[in-house]
Amino acid sequence: LDHIGIRTVNSRSLVRLLKYLSGCNSECKPIAHPERGVYCTTIQSDVNIQVLEPLGDNSPLGKYNQNSVHHLSFKVDEAKRLELKSLLVDKIMHEKGNLMYANVDGLLFEFTFCK
Numbered sequence: 001l002d003h004i005g006i007r008t009v010n011s012r013s014l015v016r017l018l019k020y021l022s023g024c025n026s027e028c029k030p031i032a033h034p035e036r037g038v039y040c041t042t043i044q045s046d047v048n049i050q051v052l053e054p055l056g057d058n059s060p061l062g063k064y065n066q067n068s069v070h071h072l073s074f075k076v077d078e079a080k081r082l083e084l085k086s087l088l089v090d091k092i093m094h095e096k097g098n099l100m101y102a103n104v105d106g107l108l109f110e111f112t113f114c115k
Contacts, residue, residue: 002047002074004047005071006051006068006070007068007070008052009054010053011030011052015041015043022043022045023045024043026044028041028043030053038055039052050073070108071107071108071109071110072108072110073109073111074110074111075112076112076113076114081113085100091103099113
């Protein structure tokens, strides 16, 4: 597991709590990702946590008004790409470069393929 993405409508209090629980002492500032329509704050710990907040009214996260797990992200050896693709054949939503996204029973998975 590389990181967990959590969707929220107000990241300030959630980030504060997650930093405390994970023992993160570094500064965590939201970074705008207009191409994805989100602000992302990364809390670095044993398992990194991305807190995602809508960036504007057209954000794909904008239609949700509650906190929830948005995605799980895994780093996967490039050699396992074909095997994973055959396992998820009808679940793959998008694939670009070394990234692949799949929806499995409503939960979004992000895979980063590494050599």
